[in-house]
Amino acid sequence: MTSPVWHPYTHLLTQQAAPKVVGGEGPRFTLESGETLLDATCSWWCMIHGYAHPRLVNAIKEQADVLCHVMLGGLIHEPAERLARELVRITPTGLNHVFFSDSGSVGMEVAMKMAVQYHHLRGKPEKHRMLSLMKAYHGDTSGCMAVCDPEEGMHSLFSGYLPRHHFAPAPRAPYDAGSDEVARDLAALRSVLERHHQDIAALLMEPLLQAAGGLNMTSPLYLKGARELCDEYDVLLVFDEVATGFGRTGRLFAADHAGATPDIMVLSKGLTGGYLGHAATLATDRVHDTFIGKSPLHAFMHGPTFMGNPLACRVALESLAVFEEENYLEKIVALNRVLCEALLDDEALRHHPQVADVRVQGATAVIEVTDAAHLEGAAAFARDRGVWLRPFGRWLYTMPAYITSEADMRLITHTMKAWFLK
Numbered sequence: 001m002t003s004p005v006w007h008p009y010t011h012l013l014t015q016q017a018a019p020k021v022v023g024g025e026g027p028r029f030t031l032e033s034g035e036t037l038l039d040a041t042c043s044w045w046c047m048i049h050g051y052a053h054p055r056l057v058n059a060i061k062e063q064a065d066v067l068c069h070v071m072l073g074g075l076i077h078e079p080a081e082r083l084a085r086e087l088v089r090i091t092p093t094g095l096n097h098v099f100f101s102d103s104g105s106v107g108m109e110v111a112m113k114m115a116v117q118y119h120h121l122r123g124k125p126e127k128h129r130m131l132s133l134m135k136a137y138h139g140d141t142s143g144c145m146a147v148c149d150p151e152e153g154m155h156s157l158f159s160g161y162l163p164r165h166h167f168a169p170a171p172r173a174p175y176d177a178g179s180d181e182v183a184r185d186l187a188a189l190r191s192v193l194e195r196h197h198q199d200i201a202a203l204l205m206e207p208l209l210q211a212a213g214g215l216n217m218t219s220p221l222y223l224k225g226a227r228e229l230c231d232e233y234d235v236l237l238v239f240d241e242v243a244t245g246f247g248r249t250g251r252l253f254a255a256d257h258a259g260a261t262p263d264i265m266v267l268s269k270g271l272t273g274g275y276l277g278h279a280a281t282l283a284t285d286r287v288h289d290t291f292i293g294k295s296p297l298h299a300f301m302h303g304p305t306f307m308g309n310p311l312a313c314r315v316a317l318e319s320l321a322v323f324e325e326e327n328y329l330e331k332i333v334a335l336n337r338v339l340c341e342a343l344l345d346d347e348a349l350r351h352h353p354q355v356a357d358v359r360v361q362g363a364t365a366v367i368e369v370t371d372a373a374h375l376e377g378a379a380a381f382a383r384d385r386g387v388w389l390r391p392f393g394r395w396l397y398t399m400p401a402y403i404t405s406e407a408d409m410r411l412i413t414h415t416m417k418a419w420f421l422k
């Protein structure tokens with residue numbers, strides 16, 4: 001019997017029956033068959049505390065007794081107010097205003113719309129295009145598809161349907177690159193800005209780690225340089241920290257590596273510890289205050305039904321409390337040590353003929369292969385060893401839950417290596 005559920009990113013002709021998950025605890029989920037799998041991806045990078053974390057589950061239950069939902073149009077409630085204050089506290093200084101929505105894609109749509117309206121209100125309506133980077137991924141809604149990598153970004157078939165934006169080359173200088181190497185990346189960025197700044201509202205980037213576009217890891221100096229270029233060309237800087245936020249790159253936010261404050265910043269995936277879908281788009285005073293004015297055009301005409309959902313806000317507050325009280329940044333350092341030791345320092349792996357590159361940043365590691373065909377069967381291979389890996393394209397990666405033990409982290413890295421060094 002075929003299921004009516006239409007799965008994401010799946011080729012219908014070749015899809016395998018999806019295993020049914022019945023529960024989970026810590027870094028593992030459990031299948032109907034009783035089989036448990038160690039989740040090396042923490043469910044698309046969001047379940048940072050693992051499954052069934054008692055404090056997060058309780059937060060949802062307690063909030064459910066009080067208030068499950070109420071509109072944010074003209075009303076406010078304690079969890080939304082408190083979460084907004086917390087997000088202002090923990091994000092780079094200057095991001096003082098929070099617009100809630102229900103997913104990373106919508107959070108990015110909000111950011112882009114805000115940037116265009118910002119320039120409109122300042123008398124520059126011609127600044128209505130985005131500048132994005134090759135290898136970028138910003139979501140699957142139309143506005144977001146249009147700023148994903150137009151060639152490798154899985155949406156090229158929709159090019160006739162999507163608005164046209166500008167793209168700069170993906171930065172290539174790695175994390176520890178010297179300023180000369182980063183200067184080449186910045187020169188490429190400058191040249192697009194020089195030619196097109198008159199119609200560019202905002203530069204969008206996934207700071208430090210371009211995630212779904214191929215786990216490209218880059219230098220904090222690039223973020224600093226981008227900040228300066230944006231100021232020079234009157235372009236807003238938008239950090240899409242949907243994937244990088246909440247510790248993934250080793251600091252609470254990728255922006256923290258560079259000490260750079262974007263004009264707009266988007267958070268989602270780790271925001272609620274993955275327990276409910278939610279997102280936040282933060283803006284500086286400069287952006288926010290531009291919307292203060294007498295004309296009807298000054299209102300920001302956006303309002304997802306479920307924005308600021310009390311259950312999501314409440315569990316996000318709990319997630320953040322656990323993150324800080326249990327010092328997750330230290331846990332991430334420990335995970336990073338294993339990833340470096342087990343993958344980066346393994347000469348046999350790095351020199352394997354199928355391996356193009358091995359990269360590690362914070363609690364993220366990727367083995368990039370020379371041809372996607374080299375990863376065919378890798379997921380089934382891992383499952384036989386009790387590990388849930390979901391490679392895509394040329395990338396076999398892990399983004400584990402931060403509560404993953406050292407032994408489990410080693411099981412993940414061992415499984416990833418074993419695929420090549422059989």
Ligand SMILES: *Cc1c(COP(=O)(O)O)cnc(C)c1O
Nearest residue numbers: 103104105137138139240242243
């Ligand atoms: C996942 C992701 C998105 C989209 O978030 P959704 O919640 O899936 O809509 C946007 N930007 C980045 C960087 C992401 O990793």
